[in-house]
Amino acid sequence: MPRILGHNMVLQQNKPITIWGNASVGERVSVQFAGQEKTAFADENGKWTIVLKPLKASSTEAEMTISGKNVIKLEHILVGEVWLCSGQSNMEYTMRKNSKVKRPNIATENPVDELEFAKNPQIRIFLVNRKELIKPDSLHRGWSIAKDSALRSFSAAAYFFAKELHKNLNVPIGMISSAIPGSRIEPWISEEAFAESAYFKGQKVEGEPAKFYTPMIKPLVPFALKGFLWYQGETNCFLKETTEYTQKLTTLINSWRKAWGDKKLAFNFVQIAPHNYSDAKGKLVLMKETLPEFREAQTNVLKLPNTGMIITTDLVDSIRDIHPAYKWEIGRRLALVALNQDYGMKNIIASGPIFKKAKVKGNEIQITFDEIGTGLISKDGKKLSDFQIAGEDGNFVNAEATLKDNKVILSSPQITKPVKLRFAWDEAAQPNLFNQEGLPARPFRTNL
Secondary structure (H helix, E strand, O other): OOOOOOOOOEEEOOOOEEEEEEOOOOOEEEEEEOOEEEEEEOOOOOEEEEEEOOOOOEEEEEEEEEEOOOEEEEEEEEEEEEEEEEEOHHHHOEHHHHOOOOOOOOOOOOHHHHHHHOOOOOEEEEEOOOOOOOOOOOOOOOEEEOOHHHHHOOEHHHHHHHHHHHHHHOOOEEEEEEEOOOOOOHHHOOHHHHHHOOOOOOOOOOOOOOOOHHHHOHHHOOOOOOEEEEEOOHHHHHOOOOHHHHHHHHHHHHHHHHHHOOOOOEEEEEOOOOOOHHHOOOOOOOOOOHHHHHHHHHHHHHHOOOEEEEOOOOOOOOOOOOOOOOHHHHHHHHHHHHHHHHOOOOOOOOOOOEEEEEEEEOOEEEEEEEOOOOOEEEOOOOOOOOEEEEOOOOOEEEOEEEEEOOEEEEEOOOOOOOOEEEEOOOOOOOOOEEEOOOOEOOOEEEEO
């Protein structure tokens, strides 16, 4: 049996469930689970596959029996929602590290102490080990209840996502984390996917394509999932990528969905946080605008269906730290997007304000936003920050910004005829425009 199929696993509800493995050529294999029994024969390569009919969510542990010349029994199986999380170090960032960050001033249970009270048997976790995933485990280990030493080594963002999801859906949640610190996006994409992409066809793609896809993603196919969470981009931002990153992430999403045979699989990701990229001493000269331009490239991926993105402009204590804390809030915001978009809970506000349109009236600009929730606010009660406008000469100046009737009104005595507008267009920007639900506005730029 592949390693992802083991004791303590969570199976995805309401989708056909593929069970697969190896046996002797021609060996008859049967799978019994949840009142179903299906049979198959191993092919000329010794591979067999059985597909169970969709299952309803179940919090009661069940046993799966796989019988051939020998019998394998997988125990303590639940049925619920399964998500695969991937990316670089901010996704890999463990619960152990989370327990050592600066404590937020919270009256209730503190997320920094989560390891002390995390013991929900309905949340299960599977941490991908790059060297081991491809090899079967005769003891069928890998899945664990989200607690103790297994949770200490697991992705904090993924765990807090699961916690919020479970609270709202009240079904078992299975999280698979497959992430590598410092990784570019290219190693998470197969060579075939680049070769089939209209944008990359015939190009030599740098960055070791397939290096992590082959050992860390491909062996998980076709384990049934609800969707993917992606937290990556810092390394490609250092490479000053814009359109190329949009195309690479688009290629990754399309190819992962194709691998799983489901064009509608949810794909939700994190827009990267403020950081002083312009201080980097590499071959490329990075500017204070490099990060906003990269974020714009991330935002452009949202043209694909069933995608969602969270904003993190407020989740840093120091722009020198590329690994900001607040992974509990990253996980929670990703869960809000999933609950709203992928589970149809439209009453849940999942996004901060998103630029809709701007209208010039005299020397003022009136900006309208979508996703205002129950209203726009200045989070710290001060004047709105990080709005800039430019005239015909293209030189941006800071604009006076005020809130009126859920619109933002901009002006500057230096600009009589504004033609350009931008918001949070600096790597250090931590703007205070939020909706009342506590979610920050998305950075943007536009011509007027």
